[in-house]
Amino acid sequence: MRPQVIPPSSLGLARASSSTKKADSTHGHASTLLDVAAIEANAHDHRHSDAHARPIPWVTGRVGAVEALDVATPTLAPTQPPALEPPPVRRDPAAMALAERAATASMNAALGLDEHADFAAVPAGAVPVAGAPKAKPKKIDPKRPGSGIPARKSIQTLVWVRRFSQVFFFGLFMFFLLKTGFRGSFAANQGEAIRLPYPVEAFLLADPFVATMTVFSTHTVYRGLLWSVGLLALTLIFGRVFCGWICPFGTMHHFFAWIWPSNYGRGGSRVEANKTHGYQRVKYYLMYAFLLASLAGSAIGGLFDPICIAVRAIGLGVIPALQYALGRGLSEVANVPVRPVQTVADKSQDFLATTVWQSHQFYFHQTWFILFLLIAVLFMNRFIPRFWCRVLCPLGSFLGVFARFALFGMEKDHAKCTDCNLCLVNCQGADSPQGGVKWRQDECHMCLNCETACPEDVIKFRFLPNRKSSIQKPDLQRRTLLATAAAGAAAIPALRIADSLDANYHAKLVRPPGAVEERGFLERCIRCAECMKVCPNNALHPAFFEGGIEGLWTPILIARIGYCEHSCVLCGQVCPTGAIQKITEDQKLGRGMPPIKIGTAFYDHGRCLPWSMQTPCIVCEEFCPTSPKAIWVEEVEAEVREKTFGAAGEAPAMKKVKLQRPHVDPSLCIGCGACEKVCPVQDQPAVYITSVGESRSKTNVILLENTNYNQKT
């Protein structure tokens, strides 16, 4: 016979148990509820009784019986003088349940002590456990700790399917992200309308939190957002599988929670960290606050949507940073005077420029902040595994609310639990898979790690599970909930009385072409940065505080970095919420209708070469894309002073030069910013665009003719 008891020494579980013990011993009142002497006696018994030493239900025939199932005592007891150690009370599942509750005192309101009776009642055979007395014995794996009962084959397979799914969907997300940018093709016809071949915004379309926000703010479901019902359906069947199986941002956190914890975050502290904590409610409060903010007219919750964050932080931060580093590095390598080395460097640059990024470096306005927040939230995994998913994610909490209806779920047989805590070691959602406490369906990511880890056949995932051992609803405090939701609703008017929208609208808040009117824009824009990523000229940027706090990371056009390409409509194509409408080339260029204007150009005569320095230039006119050009030139003959004194020392003479001085026709100017981009006055251009005259606004206009909405073309 193999040793009766294998202490769970692998995976640092020895430390795990000792820390658990410490936690228990600090909660004195938990042990006061127990008959210490009886447990001691029991524990002593087990050492000598074969039946108790292998407390496996189909061996003992006592399925579901609540008794002290002691695994650790035999190895621990001889090494420790019993008088010095507090009694190992934690080995009784029922006692464990109480201790657990005492430890998570904040949950007592929801899990009153009266519920303990449920646990006591459970073992009487009420729970239809899969491993019934007459079930055929399972093969015992001697390498597994505890009783060594292996997980069901189906679950072992599903865990691998889940891993594959995570890699696949993360890959798909990255593929779409890299394809969010126009790369021409030799295969395309000259007349072909330029669109992206892939639905690169698919992850956002499937996001029910985004859909709900925009439904609350606009009372409509915009086009492809109907797909989010599919994800909701998935949640109604399987619970939060999106979080554990699909979410690319969740997969990143899964990965970093796996590699980042040092010794500090392993073993006992990891088990502790993976227990359910009160701070996990924060995400629900945040989510409700954002939904109420949407009801008040602002989809500001996109700041916290995980898909939006992933697109924004990877697309605007990680990829350009890698491009910068690799581009510089490979350029240095290309300078090495060895031909094969140069060829390799050049070919790598070619490959990267045509597949991973674009042919020129992209820069994004104040993107350091976006990148910093990404790194910060990833780093939090060192202290709280999957910190983002458990504590902040509003999409996760949104799905958590609906997880209560899930048909799939966990049931567990507390009686069999030996409190080895193996289930907690790799728990992703901190959803209390361990025995003695109720499983939290709303927190569970359905990763199935707990059932795989359980050596005692306690945990079972199945359809229509018994709900005695689980809690379906989020455990929230009503007052906090009401307060945070109200704060979310109140935040929007509070932000708007600051002078960012109705009064003192920022001149540089130039929105993309096809953007709806500013209020409607704020109702829809989820700051996902798809438009900024796709913009071929690097013209669209995340606003910092140009539009107030509410406008953070909404798209603005910074013409100095890139101008709006005349015939390009890609930002509207990728916008998932209709903040930028899917306009056609005809609408944008104004074929058979007035063109879409995003602003108007102005000259700074003091800096303009022909205007103030009597020097020919008009690059702005050359780049002006409209026909007839909105920039027209006035031919003048101006006087300019010679650069030297006369021969007899007299004052420098004056000479005449012919100049073309540029003017803007505001009724033709579309505000694309090409003039500002190419102005040779490098630091602060002599021609610049501001938002006034944008065709989406009825107030932000200059000309009377643009105020007449019945105008003919």
Next chain:
Amino acid sequence: MEKAPETNPVSPYFSRPTRREALVRLAGAGGVLLGAGAVSRAVWDRGGIGAAVSQHSGTTRDFRLKEGPADFAELAIAKGKADEAGKFPVVEELVRRAVDAVGGMKHFISRGDIVVVKPNIGWDRTPLHAANTNPEVVAAVVKLAYDAGAKLVRVADGSCNEANRCFQKSGIWTAAYDVGAEVILPAEHRYRTTRMKQEVLDEWPIFTPLVDADKVINVPIAKHHNLAKYTAAMKNWYGVLGGRRNRLHQNIDTSIADLATFMRPTLTIVDAIRVLMRNGPQGGNYDDAREMHTIIASIDQVAADAFGCTLIGQHRDNLPYLAMAHKRGIGTMYWENLKVREV
């Protein structure tokens, strides 16, 4: 390990280091100091402004044939005339006629040459806008070059608008790819800073695929240009430059002359199938262009422009860059002095 030194005062902790230990410590400190001093001295910048002044005169990229053409025309104009049915000859036919008149492609291209064809792919416009070189002209030139034995024909340009859109919408990407050319889009890493040492153009990033070749054929489009009045062959070399080339417009005529001095193509083939008459250089309305069904081929890019400007009603005297180039001896602005043939 070592025995305690004799001068041990009260405390056992207060012992002197051994001689050996003291020497090691001193050597360590001294070594770091010496190393830091040596490294600093080696890379010491004594300050002061002053770039090294090179003694060389202006650099050029000369791809012209060394021997002059025998009996061939120096400027050939192929004009397509409508037949009875009102149909014009196909573009490829016009290109072939013009090139044959100046000696045929075999005369210019040797077997195994790497040939660069440099069209104007500056703008996000379709061929009907006539802002970029006609794709059929580009394809015809590529075909002629391959037929003449070129090992590789490369089509490249540095665009003004977003390059992917320009290459795709101009139709040149498809057309050139279909006839087997290597199409290269501008990318940051393909530019190399080069000392041109011309009058106003000194140090500029150069689009290397355009100059790393045996032969270069300039295939511009004849266009109106508001600042330079008319542009085609000589101005087409703007596509060679990277960086902020918007500065060049302050002295656009000298810049064009400088570029034409720097780049001496093997052959110039001007596309005047559709000519942009106004709103240059990018047009925008189909009405801005007019059908002319003309191809100009020449070994003299100055003469090609001097003749070409007449197409949009300009005169060579209004184009200062022609006079500058003429004075520098790049070519002649008096095209009628050349051997001209209309075919």
